[in-house]
Amino acid sequence: xxxxxxxxxxxxxxxxETEQGSISPETxxxxxxxxxxxxxxxxxxxxxxxxTNIYNNLLxxxxxxxxxxxxxxxxxxxxxxxAFFNAVSGIHSAQRGQIFIKQATTERAGAMxxxxxxxxNATKKGVATLEEAVATINSQLEELNGYxxxxxxxxxxxxxNISSLTDDFSSFNSRLGYxxxxxxxxxxxxxxxxxxxxxxxxxxxxDGHYNLIRGGQRIGQLYTYMYNxxxxxxxxxxxxxxxxxxxxxxxxxxxxxxxxxxxQIFVTGSILTTDLQNQxxxxxxxxxxxxxxxxxxxKISVDFVPDTTYTLEFSASDGVFSGSFEEAEYNxxxxxxxxxKTIVVLGGVTRTTAVSTALADDYLMIRYCVPRIxxxxxxxxxxxxxxxVSASSYTSKSIHKVLSAA
Numbered sequence: 001x002x003x004x005x006x007x008x009x010x011x012x013x014x015x016x017e018t019e020q021g022s023i024s025p026e027t028x029x030x031x032x033x034x035x036x037x038x039x040x041x042x043x044x045x046x047x048x049x050x051x052t053n054i055y056n057n058l059l060x061x062x063x064x065x066x067x068x069x070x071x072x073x074x075x076x077x078x079x080x081x082x083a084f085f086n087a088v089s090g091i092h093s094a095q096r097g098q099i100f101i102k103q104a105t106t107e108r109a110g111a112m113x114x115x116x117x118x119x120x121n122a123t124k125k126g127v128a129t130l131e132e133a134v135a136t137i138n139s140q141l142e143e144l145n146g147y148x149x150x151x152x153x154x155x156x157x158x159x160x161n162i163s164s165l166t167d168d169f170s171s172f173n174s175r176l177g178y179x180x181x182x183x184x185x186x187x188x189x190x191x192x193x194x195x196x197x198x199x200x201x202x203x204x205x206x207d208g209h210y211n212l213i214r215g216g217q218r219i220g221q222l223y224t225y226m227y228n229x230x231x232x233x234x235x236x237x238x239x240x241x242x243x244x245x246x247x248x249x250x251x252x253x254x255x256x257x258x259x260x261x262x263x264q265i266f267v268t269g270s271i272l273t274t275d276l277q278n279q280x281x282x283x284x285x286x287x288x289x290x291x292x293x294x295x296x297x298x299k300i301s302v303d304f305v306p307d308t309t310y311t312l313e314f315s316a317s318d319g320v321f322s323g324s325f326e327e328a329e330y331n332x333x334x335x336x337x338x339x340x341k342t343i344v345v346l347g348g349v350t351r352t353t354a355v356s357t358a359l360a361d362d363y364l365m366i367r368y369c370v371p372r373i374x375x376x377x378x379x380x381x382x383x384x385x386x387x388x389v390s391a392s393s394y395t396s397k398s399i400h401k402v403l404s405a406a
Contacts, residue, residue: 010034058087071096075114076103158238161252162218183208186222188239188246190215197246203231203259212237214248230266233257241267310336312366315347316385316396327391334364345387363390379404 063084071079080100104110220237343354
């Protein structure tokens with residue numbers, strides 16, 4: 001509203017003029033001018049209507065939000081602090097810790113809870129671990145593919161070997177004088193490498209040809225027939241046969257097995273070496289203790305004496321001494337010890353038999369001693385040697401002890 005206080009004062013003063021001649025044109029003009037000045041600042045009815053509408057709208061608006069900030073931390077919801085101002089009353093107000101965004105659920109979107117952040121981080125870590133596992137699996141798959149590719153040559157070799165079986169069987173058939181009838185399959189236990197031979201070979205089996213099947217694949221075949229009251233089994237396949245067991249392995253063998261009516265089994269070797277076996281049988285009476293047989297080509301000699309010793313050329317030095325050693329000689333020496341051969345150490349012109357040997361995983365030990373009678377014929381020097389040998393080096397130790405004659 002227009003402030004009319006000053007105008008009201010002028011009008012009151014004008015009305016209080018009672019003396020004749022006190023109202024002059026100047027007085028009236030001054031009053032009218034004040035009214036004109038006041039009217040110049042007054043609003044029109046249209047403007048007053050607009051102002052009234054603005055005021056009513058401000059009343060309806062109520063408190064206006066002037067500031068919004070994140071409130072205190074909360075594990076489930078996003079909290080906010082609000083600041084308000086009432087344009088009509090001019091009053092400032094505030095609200096703290098109000099829920100601004102509720103936690104997300106399966107039914108609505110919302111803020112991620114602290115536990116969900118923990119779960120997400122754990123998931124990210126799990127994904128990283130899974131990626132590493134996938135990378136490892138991919139690497140292993142590449143290795144497996146390489147291995148499978150390498151098997152191609154093995155499969156081809158086996159195929160060639162199986163193909164060559166036809167020639168062996170044809171030769172076998174010609175020696176028997178008839179073509180054996182195919183009797184079926186002998187299924188080998190695939191759950192174990194070794195199984196009893198009597199599970200598969202029977203004295204009363206019909207003569208003929210059988211396939212050896214293991215794990216759904218043919219691993220060989222055999223022919224069986226009667227000869228001199230023995231049932232003979234001629235086997236060619238991925239197997240090794242003893243008097244008690246059928247052993248599956250990855251190498252082709254050609255084996256001749258005989259079985260008597262009591263089920264006793266004799267493994268005499270391949271049918272291709274039957275002539276050699278006959279030679280052994282004929283010369284068996286000539287064998288003596290300490291002798292043996294030697295096969296060379298298709299000839300057998302019984303004057304062969306097996307080598308029961310192994311000679312190691314080594315000259316020991318006094319004290320502790322180390323040096324290099326040949327891997328091939330180490331392997332031969334180690335095998336000789338495994339075979340139970342006597343180890344003879346040749347040092348210059350002296351041959352000394354080892355008194356003890358020992359095998360470890362990656363080295364071996366040889367101990368020997370040499371007694372020497374001194375020139376005074378009253379004392380003996382006993383030299384004790386210890387030799388430690390690996391595939392690449394050796395260490396020798398020696399101790400000399402002078403002993404008086406009793």
